[in-house]
Amino acid sequence: xxxxxxxxxxxxxxxxxxxxxxxxxxxxxxxxxxxxxxxxxxxxxxxxxxxxxxxxxxxxxxxxxxxxxxxxxxxxxxxxxxxxxxxxxxxxxxxxxxxxxxxxxxxxxxxxx
Numbered sequence: 001x002x003x004x005x006x007x008x009x010x011x012x013x014x015x016x017x018x019x020x021x022x023x024x025x026x027x028x029x030x031x032x033x034x035x036x037x038x039x040x041x042x043x044x045x046x047x048x049x050x051x052x053x054x055x056x057x058x059x060x061x062x063x064x065x066x067x068x069x070x071x072x073x074x075x076x077x078x079x080x081x082x083x084x085x086x087x088x089x090x091x092x093x094x095x096x097x098x099x100x101x102x103x104x105x106x107x108x109x110x111x112x113x
Contacts, residue, residue, distance in 0.1 A: 010077035038075035
C-alpha cells in the first residue's frame, strides 16, 4: 500500500467514526479532538515501548505495540487530511532537507578532524 492508499483507508475509518459519533453523541470529532486522541495514543505507545524494553509491565506485548503504532499512523494521516496537508510531498521535502543538513554536519565534522 502506498501513502495515498493508506490515507484513503484511514479516511474510510474516519468517516465511519463520524457516523458512529454522530449517532451516539450527536457530534463528530473536531481537529482538536483528533489531536487529543493522537496524544493519548502516543502516551499508550510510550508505555508499550517501555514495556518492550523491560522498563515497565504492560499487557498486550508485541500485538499491542503494533496496534498503537497503527493507531498513531492513522491519527497522523487523518490530521494531514483534516488540515489539507499533502503528506507525501511534505515528507519527501522534509527528508531531503534533513538529509542535506545531517550530511553537511557530518561533512564539517570529518573535515575538522
